[in-house]
Amino acid sequence: xxxxxxxxxxxxxxxxxxxxxxxxxxxxxxxxxxxxxxxxxxxxxxxxxxxxxxxxxxxxxxxxxxxxxxxxxxxxxxxxxxxxxxxxxxxxxxxxxxxxxxxxxxxxxxxxxxxxxxxxxxxxxxxxxxxxxxxxxxxxxxxxxxxxxxxxxxxxxxxxxxxxxxxxxxxxxxxxxxxxxxxxxxxxxxxxxxxxxxxxxxxxxxxxxxxxxxxxxxxxxxxxxxxxxxxxxxxxxxxxxxxxxxxxxxxxxxxxxxxxxxxxxxxxxxxx
Amino acid sequence: xxxxxxxxxxxxxxxxxxxxxxxxxxxxxxxxxxxxxxxxxxxxxxxxxxxxxxxxxxxxxxxxxxxxxxxxxxxxxxxxxxxxxxxxxxxxxxxxxxxxxxxxxxxxxxxxxxxxxxxxxxxxxxxxxxxxxxxxxxxxxxxxxxxxxxxxxxxxxxxxxxxxxxxxxxxxxxxxxxxxxxxxxxxxxxxxxxxxxxxxxxxxxxxxxxxxxxxxxxxxxxxxxxxxxxxxxxxxxxxxxxxxxxxxxxxxxxxxxxxxxxxxxxxxxxxx
DNA sequence: TCATCCGGAGAACACTGTTCATCAAGATAT
DNA sequence: ATATCTTGATGAACAGTGTTCTCCGGATGA
Numbered sequence: 001x002x003x004x005x006x007x008x009x010x011x012x013x014x015x016x017x018x019x020x021x022x023x024x025x026x027x028x029x030x031x032x033x034x035x036x037x038x039x040x041x042x043x044x045x046x047x048x049x050x051x052x053x054x055x056x057x058x059x060x061x062x063x064x065x066x067x068x069x070x071x072x073x074x075x076x077x078x079x080x081x082x083x084x085x086x087x088x089x090x091x092x093x094x095x096x097x098x099x100x101x102x103x104x105x106x107x108x109x110x111x112x113x114x115x116x117x118x119x120x121x122x123x124x125x126x127x128x129x130x131x132x133x134x135x136x137x138x139x140x141x142x143x144x145x146x147x148x149x150x151x152x153x154x155x156x157x158x159x160x161x162x163x164x165x166x167x168x169x170x171x172x173x174x175x176x177x178x179x180x181x182x183x184x185x186x187x188x189x190x191x192x193x194x195x196x197x198x199x200x201x202x203x204x205x206x207x208x209x210x211x212x213x214x215x216x217x218x219x220x221x222x223x224x225x226x227x228x229x230x231x232x233x234x235x236x237x238x239x240x241x242x243x244x245x246x247x248x249x250x251x252x253x254x255x256x257x258x259x260x261x262x263x264x265x266x267x268x269x270x271x272x
Numbered sequence: 273x274x275x276x277x278x279x280x281x282x283x284x285x286x287x288x289x290x291x292x293x294x295x296x297x298x299x300x301x302x303x304x305x306x307x308x309x310x311x312x313x314x315x316x317x318x319x320x321x322x323x324x325x326x327x328x329x330x331x332x333x334x335x336x337x338x339x340x341x342x343x344x345x346x347x348x349x350x351x352x353x354x355x356x357x358x359x360x361x362x363x364x365x366x367x368x369x370x371x372x373x374x375x376x377x378x379x380x381x382x383x384x385x386x387x388x389x390x391x392x393x394x395x396x397x398x399x400x401x402x403x404x405x406x407x408x409x410x411x412x413x414x415x416x417x418x419x420x421x422x423x424x425x426x427x428x429x430x431x432x433x434x435x436x437x438x439x440x441x442x443x444x445x446x447x448x449x450x451x452x453x454x455x456x457x458x459x460x461x462x463x464x465x466x467x468x469x470x471x472x473x474x475x476x477x478x479x480x481x482x483x484x485x486x487x488x489x490x491x492x493x494x495x496x497x498x499x500x501x502x503x504x505x506x507x508x509x510x511x512x513x514x515x516x517x518x519x520x521x522x523x524x525x526x527x528x529x530x531x532x533x534x535x536x537x538x539x540x541x542x543x544x
Numbered sequence: 545t546c547a548t549c550c551g552g553a554g555a556a557c558a559c560t561g562t563t564c565a566t567c568a569a570g571a572t573a574t
Numbered sequence: 575a576t577a578t579c580t581t582g583a584t585g586a587a588c589a590g591t592g593t594t595c596t597c598c599g600g601a602t603g604a
Contacts, residue, residue: 246518
């Protein structure tokens with residue numbers, strides 16, 4: 001991180017004699033006292049820059065201009081730090097009051113919001129998959145999710161499983177998304193190492209599928225178009241609709257809207 | 273790790289004289305010439321004994337009575353080794369010919385078999401989640417899976433997503449299963465470090481849920497019974513049924529069996 | 545018998561997470 | 575004002591990681 005000592009206004013010049021007293025020759029006075037939140041924040045910075053594999057305690061310390069051991073005063077271990085990052089993801093995320101008439105829209109909103117949350121930091125799905133949301137701060141969220149299922153009228157046996165099902169789906173989908181992203185980035189490295197070269201990768205996959213022998217892989221070839229060209233947002237919603245329809249099939253028959261619509265109510269494509 | 277060198281049956285006692293000639297003092301003559309398959313096999317042994325976090329190249333080498341660098345003659349990197357382990361999982365696994373009238377049973381069989389496969393080695397779900405099955409050896413499997421969806425009559429848009437959906441579900445479910453298992457094993461360590469102490473853990477979770485304030489967590493408390501006491505096999509099938517029903521809802525209306533049964537056809541509980 | 549070759553050995557490099565004794569500076573007490 | 579205590583960061587160290595390099599010894603071919 002080079003050296004950024006620009007916050008102490010009048011540092012006396014080192015004057016090569018009087019060499020003793022190495023006090024703060026190498027770092028700023030650390031004006032801000034390095035709280036736990038600052039450690040987590042720096043960890044997110046490193047995560048976004050270098051990915052989960054590049055996220056080491058030493059990198060986080062360097063990001064803060066501090067030694068490694070200093071971190072352990074505020075964080076008990078690296079796993080602890082990852083868990084803090086995981087729960088921090090849910091900050092400012094409120095579950096809606098369950099509305100039996102809008103359970104499908106509420107589930108759609110929940111899933112989309114969570115996906116965006118996972119996408120907001122690199123490799124976040126990998127961190128999410130390694131944790132179970134049964135900590136004190138996160139319990140209200142799973143309660144809110146289960147509330148939607150139960151007040152919608154799903155049998156308890158189904159509702160108990162539905163939470164895991166869609167949470168797993170969201171994490172898994174974003175995880176896979178990130179894997180393609182990484183693969184595209186590391187492969188088209190020479191030309192543009194920064195951006196994933198999305199188009200080029202899609203074409204290459206398309207060509208690969210087209211090169212498969214028609215006799216052995218008819219279905220793979222037939223579906224390659226959807227797998228490659230459909231946007232991630234579309235694909236995410238389709239998988240979600242499958243799950244929602246499955247859940248709806250367990251509802252006691254009601255006169256109005258027994259099954260979800262074929263087209264989601266509002267699709268204001270967030271990003272491509 | 274302590275010291276476990278008990279695999280060479282008759283190691284001659286070191287006999288401190290005749291100290292010269294360090295030839296093979298520390299390992300068997302290495303009669304078998306260390307093929308790539310032997311490396312993968314040893315990796316599985318280490319994985320089952322020490323878990324993915326304890327699976328290091330040095331441990332694999334020690335398992336074979338060989339130095340680390342010898343492994344790199346047969347395996348290009350640790351990631352390569354993990355990928356070999358991943359594809360080895362599918363050895364001897366044949367996809368059935370897609371039968372439009374039995375697509376649900378075929379999917380159930382596929383999912384259950386894959387779960388058992390993942391359960392056959394410790395932490396295998398973590399390895400599986402990190403890989404995408406688009407290698408040459410694994411493509412026939414995804415082709416066979418897509419064949420089931422397409423010949424069943426699902427729209428292409430849905431079929432293309434369904435493969436990812438259930439694969440993600442299987443991996444995610446087993447991953448979570450393993451996490452609970454690990455947590456139970458490491459927590460009840462003093463009494464019985466080997467076996468997970470399943471009962472004790474279930475009781476503890478039950479008590480934890482029961483201790484939550486009824487006003488804030490009514491649904492969590494109401495569903496805790498299912499989440500804790502229901503067997504993993506049951507829970508796995510329920511999630512699977514939700515997905516299958518969702519898929520079935522996209523089939524063009526057919527006179528017979530439009531939706532899956534409520535009870536799975538045959539439940540010969542494999543293991544508890 | 546000699547030359548060749550090649551697979552494994554051993555050491556090294558640059559890292560990782562974590563812990564320890566130390567030490568300067570601020571706050572508090574005398 | 576002086577002395578003590580507390581706080582929080584330091585630097586070094588430990589054990590372990592993936593990977594690469596040079597080197598050697600024994601099995602092969604001529």
